[in-house]
Amino acid sequence: MSQAAPKETRCIFVRDWICPVEADEVPLEVCRVCVEARKAQQAVATVRRAAPTGASSNLAKVKPEAPANLPQDVQKQLGGLDKQFEEGQISFEEYVEKRKSIVESNPNI
Secondary structure, rough: OOOOOOOOOOOOOOOOEEOOOOOOOOOOOHHHHHHHHHHHHHOOOOOOOOOOOOOOOOOHOOOOOOOOOOOOOHHHHHHHHHHHHHOOOOOHHHHHHHHHHHHHHHOOO
């Protein structure tokens, strides 16, 4: 008897990320460690080798998730905030606080 593949859960802070934690509730400290680890990983320069001739790329098969139906001004605010965080311009705590403020100030979300 085969088991169903685990459901992919998106990160609540950065939509492009898949959360590796398979639980309904994730402590914020776990998110903090994950985000810091990803920032450290992105800071290291790497080179991706070309796939051997004839090999198909799994990356080409991945379809990006459709954006949420949010008001355009909210999308712009959240996108700008995500960019600041990903570029290391703001701390994790500041990112969470600002994102929370944006979401709470927009009752249509």
